[in-house]
Amino acid sequence: MTFTQNHLLGIEPLHPTEITTILDLADDYVALNRSVEKHGLALDGMTQINMFFENSTRTQASFELAGKRLGADVMNMAMAHSSLKKGETLIDTALTLNAMHPDLLVVRHGSSGAVNLLAEKVNAAVLNAGDGKHEHPTQALLDALTIRRKRGRLHRLTIAICGDIAHSRVARSNLILLGKMENRIRLVGPPTLMPAQVGEFGVEVHDDMRAGLEDADVVMMLRLQRERMDGGFVPSEREYFQRYGLDAEKLAYAKEDAIVMHPGPMNRGVEIDGAIADDINRSVIQEQVEMGVAVRMACMDLLARNLRKSRERARLRGAANG
Amino acid sequence: MSIWFHNARLIDPETGTDSIGTLLVQGGQITERDGPCPDGAEAVDCGGKCLAPGIVDLGVQVGEPGAQHKESLRTAGLAAARGGVTTIIMRPDTDPAIDTPEVLEYVTRRATARTPVNIRAMAALTRGRAGREMSEIGLLLDAGAVAFTDGDRVVGNTRLLARCMAYAKGLGALIIGHPQDPGLSAGACATSGKFASLRGLPAVSPMAERMGFDRDMGLVEMTGARYHADQITCARSLPALERAKANGLDVTAGISIHHLTLNDLDLGDYRTFFKFTPPLRSEDDRRAMVQAVGDGLIDVICSMHTPQDEESKRLPFEEAAAGAVGLQTLLPAAMRLYHSEGLALPAIWRALSLNPAQRLGLDCGRLASGAPADLVLFDPDAPFVLDRFALQSKSRNTPFDGARMEGRVLASWVGGARIYHHEGQG
Numbered sequence: 001m002t003f004t005q006n007h008l009l010g011i012e013p014l015h016p017t018e019i020t021t022i023l024d025l026a027d028d029y030v031a032l033n034r035s036v037e038k039h040g041l042a043l044d045g046m047t048q049i050n051m052f053f054e055n056s057t058r059t060q061a062s063f064e065l066a067g068k069r070l071g072a073d074v075m076n077m078a079m080a081h082s083s084l085k086k087g088e089t090l091i092d093t094a095l096t097l098n099a100m101h102p103d104l105l106v107v108r109h110g111s112s113g114a115v116n117l118l119a120e121k122v123n124a125a126v127l128n129a130g131d132g133k134h135e136h137p138t139q140a141l142l143d144a145l146t147i148r149r150k151r152g153r154l155h156r157l158t159i160a161i162c163g164d165i166a167h168s169r170v171a172r173s174n175l176i177l178l179g180k181m182e183n184r185i186r187l188v189g190p191p192t193l194m195p196a197q198v199g200e201f202g203v204e205v206h207d208d209m210r211a212g213l214e215d216a217d218v219v220m221m222l223r224l225q226r227e228r229m230d231g232g233f234v235p236s237e238r239e240y241f242q243r244y245g246l247d248a249e250k251l252a253y254a255k256e257d258a259i260v261m262h263p264g265p266m267n268r269g270v271e272i273d274g275a276i277a278d279d280i281n282r283s284v285i286q287e288q289v290e291m292g293v294a295v296r297m298a299c300m301d302l303l304a305r306n307l308r309k310s311r312e313r314a315r316l317r318g319a320a321n322g
Numbered sequence: 323m324s325i326w327f328h329n330a331r332l333i334d335p336e337t338g339t340d341s342i343g344t345l346l347v348q349g350g351q352i353t354e355r356d357g358p359c360p361d362g363a364e365a366v367d368c369g370g371k372c373l374a375p376g377i378v379d380l381g382v383q384v385g386e387p388g389a390q391h392k393e394s395l396r397t398a399g400l401a402a403a404r405g406g407v408t409t410i411i412m413r414p415d416t417d418p419a420i421d422t423p424e425v426l427e428y429v430t431r432r433a434t435a436r437t438p439v440n441i442r443a444m445a446a447l448t449r450g451r452a453g454r455e456m457s458e459i460g461l462l463l464d465a466g467a468v469a470f471t472d473g474d475r476v477v478g479n480t481r482l483l484a485r486c487m488a489y490a491k492g493l494g495a496l497i498i499g500h501p502q503d504p505g506l507s508a509g510a511c512a513t514s515g516k517f518a519s520l521r522g523l524p525a526v527s528p529m530a531e532r533m534g535f536d537r538d539m540g541l542v543e544m545t546g547a548r549y550h551a552d553q554i555t556c557a558r559s560l561p562a563l564e565r566a567k568a569n570g571l572d573v574t575a576g577i578s579i580h581h582l583t584l585n586d587l588d589l590g591d592y593r594t595f596f597k598f599t600p601p602l603r604s605e606d607d608r609r610a611m612v613q614a615v616g617d618g619l620i621d622v623i624c625s626m627h628t629p630q631d632e633e634s635k636r637l638p639f640e641e642a643a644a645g646a647v648g649l650q651t652l653l654p655a656a657m658r659l660y661h662s663e664g665l666a667l668p669a670i671w672r673a674l675s676l677n678p679a680q681r682l683g684l685d686c687g688r689l690a691s692g693a694p695a696d697l698v699l700f701d702p703d704a705p706f707v708l709d710r711f712a713l714q715s716k717s718r719n720t721p722f723d724g725a726r727m728e729g730r731v732l733a734s735w736v737g738g739a740r741i742y743h744h745e746g747q748g
Binding site: 091112132201 | 514519520523638639641
């Protein structure tokens, strides 16, 4: 049991044993979530604020449910419509909220690094729920938990991450996490959607789906934003589906028992064939959603423990000095 | 009024020498090298420290008019005096832009009254730096503009730029370009590569710089204009620059001290004080640039002084303003080239004072007799830790905050008058 972080800003700062710690605890929470009495007390008395500067339904709901199941008071702030539009800076918003003494801040923001900036200015434990094109750590952790439960391990697997890698924070967090756990990672997508010099991350890069999926244990599809389909990055929706959409023919190149993942929301018929998405023998997309709540409970639980410890230390120091 | 500097390590970029000697200043001009002390002259013992021509900083942004809360002419002058910069070449990216003789005259008048150092202004190449109509190049030239530039805005309309160059050629005016392909670099705030990919920042390939430079070289060849590239920062641009010079085009190039001393990894966890236009490059590029300065292929080192207040910088990286203050840190940062990169002091000073002065047709930047007595006395080895709140600029956005530096300005003179001296020095 090791977890030394005060914030969860990304996968990059995590040690592999910390990742394992989160996943082990999340396994327990999966069991709790499947029971009738779903209440834990890990966050009892704590205040959790969800600040979403970008619209989100699924991630926000998942964090809200995770907090409530652990006994926190949860407040949602849809920042996309709020004071930032009136000219208030991110820092001022953070300081305003900080004055209300939240214990956990869950933040999503459209700019890479914005959550790091915010974490420097507040006393709460900050969880990154996605910042720009940088990281989305809880998504990578829930993907890891899904893989570990479905494949029985989280190392020495061949994992193909397919689609819009360049604009995806999910892809970044996943390739860092899966790399740390010593898996073989393949990135598959058109060159226009591949980040520069990504080969230096120790991954294989393919622009052909068939070669990329060959003998893969896990096929992870990414969402392609609509605004990127109309000739800017790829010529058209139908050409993209034909070359990079996951259908039965392409999936046949992967291992027979390969699992299919997608962080959602899906564009059926663009990056994934509806029949594959609904195939209960291959698709684990619904499990991913379930694991999401458990992983977020585990992350908040661990951060809350460290928060209590550091506050207790500060209190003792204050008593000793006073 | 005469001053006789003795026991000085004279850094002469013109002759490329670095030797102990004396220097006599009379009536605001340098009159004699290595002569005896005449009667009645004030003797200044330099204690074996370096005496060099004052720095001519090509491309300083002063907030006046329009952004006095970031920097005023007065504070820029104070920072310059402490940094050994004796001539500030102002960029026209003020608000309003320096694009009419009236604004130029206003700035010049205020500068003379408020600053101890020389201030010369560049004028906008197009009206309002908007890239649509040519500014009054002839009238601005008569009013004292030393060069014409739209700053970091690229004139996207190639036909307009060609006309500006042809017109400027007729008047002998110098055009300063910002080599960058505007389409490729739109929205980018980092150099594409492994680090930018990891941080998820919108990035531009170094190729955009060479493409911008190649376009400008085409136009220079076509029109015969005098051209200076404000910043050449990538190894890939160097062969094009070398070729242009070899072909006899009237072309020079500069680089900011930040691109010579920092690289893209310094961005770290989204440190906005390291955001520049163009963005910091890879270590390979940085080293190639240092080499190019040493070889004389890159002519000018400048600070690209760009004051930004805390509010403009305390934002997510993509949204934060670019640029850093540099008037006061240019000299100590340049000493890194001397201490760590093996460049000789005369070679560094060729790029800091001689070349920019000659390119702009100024008489300063030299130690020869007849040159104005704009001088800086500095100790290249004095170590210190930079505290940004001790800077004289109104804005304190320096990437060198907390950095260990070597090189301290002990005193500076403009036209033979001492404008700064470090406490504890005679």
